[in-house]
Amino acid sequence: MHSTKNLNSLSLVVVAISFILILGPTSMTMNVFSTTNTANQGIGQSQSSLQLGVCVSGNGTLFSCNNVNSQNQANSGSNALAQQGGSGSGGNSANQGIGQSQSSNQNSGVASGGNTTNSGNNSNNQSQTNTGNNAAAQQGGSGSGGNSANQGIGQSQSSNQNSGVVSGGNTNNSGNNQNTQTQNNTGSNAVGQQGGSGSGGNSANQGIGQSQSSNQNAQCVSGGSVADSCNNTSTQTQANSGSNAVGQQGGSGSGGNSANQGIGQSQSSNQNAQCVAGGSLSNSCSNTNTQSQTNTGNNAAAQQGGSGSGGNSANQGIGQSQSSNQNAQCVSGKDAIVSCNNENFQNQVNSGSNALAQLGGTGTGSGSGSGSGGNSANQGIGQSQDSDQESQCASGGNADDSCNNISTQDQENTGSNAAAQQGSDSGDSGDSGDSGDSAEGEENGESSDGT
Secondary structure, eight states: OGGGGGHHHHHHHHHHHTTTTTOOOOOHHHHOOEEEEEEEEEEEEEEEEEEEEEEEESOOEESSSSSEEEEEEEEEOOEEEEEEEOSTTTTEEEEEEEEHHHHHHHEEEEESSSOEOOSSEEEEEEEEEEEEEEEEEEOOOOOOOEEEEEEEEEEEEEEEEEEEEEEEEEEEOOOOOEEEEEEEOOOOOOEEOOOSSSTTTEEEEEEEEEEEEEEEEEEEESSEEEEEESEEEEEEEEEEOOOOOEEEEOSSOOEEEEEEEEEEEEEEEEEEEEEESSSSSSSOOOOOEEEEEEEEOOOEEEEESSSSOEEEEEEEEEEEEEEEEEEEEEEEOOOOOSSSSSEEEEEEEEEEOOOEEEEOOOOSSSSSSSOOOEEEEEEEEEEEEEEEEEEEESSSSSEESOOOOOEEEEEEEEEOOEEEOOOSSSTTEEEEEEEEEEEOOOSOOOOOOOO
């Protein structure tokens, strides 16, 4: 099963995630024989938190309607660039950026005609770490030869939590939302380019992006006691130690190379829980979602454009995506114990990598061989998991350990895409490669792997 048709969009999305977050760009220009270099580099971090708590009580309210948010960002990476424009109008252009962004929105409202204790609480913890860097070395060819490199590493986390508790009786440790998101990237973008003579040049687009989003809603309405209920818990973890690396050498004339590489991870969780009890409801109507993604693979390409208009084109991408939607509703005229719970576990591991070596053909002929000879390769490894669960319980008596949905999905890919191409020396011969691995997990704990 091929997933390479989505490579171009994957690379552009991953790069776009990073460069939206670029802050404080700098530029460098040189004018020697109309030679010009342009560099935009920026490292930016952004955090935003909005919390609102409202408590209305006709009786005692204790340790309730609290919002707690903790956000942490660390970046030890750097942007480094070395450019040398060729004679004539030859030049180089490089855009590099590392950006981190976190946003949290929490709302909690408690209205009680009786006792409400340790209820209606929102807690969110977000952490991002990036030790990677962007590095580029370019040398423009003579004439109008030049190089262009776009590199970006971006991390983004967003959490939205809503909790409302209305009680005509006792409500204990209820209506709580808790979300923990962690992203770690030690990878880096590196490019080495040498433009060919004439109008020969290279173009490389590289990007590593991580994104996590969690939306949780919990509502508890009780005419009696509600204990340890209506809770939403989401834990999302992403780790990427892979890197994008490309080495290009443009051929003479208008020969050039183009490489698009991207590694992207995305996790999303949406949970809804609602409890209405005219009696006791304990440890019920809870949603729990855990998502983990690990990628140690990298994209690597080595290209050498042929003379004349010979060139190479490579699109590589590794992407993992997880999504979970859970809904639980409990209505009880009496006891409902450990009921109406949704639980989902999703895990994806990819240690594979995309590697490519291309050599464009030489000569003056037409076609994709000599003269305009070149190579084109599309490689991609993609994993996707999706789970949708719904649970509803209505009880006039006891409901024990019932109406629960459990989904477990696991995907692992240690394979890699590798291609070696050499353009021929005859008229219109050339190389074109298309390879990809795709795995899509199904609901209710099922998983499938395909190549």
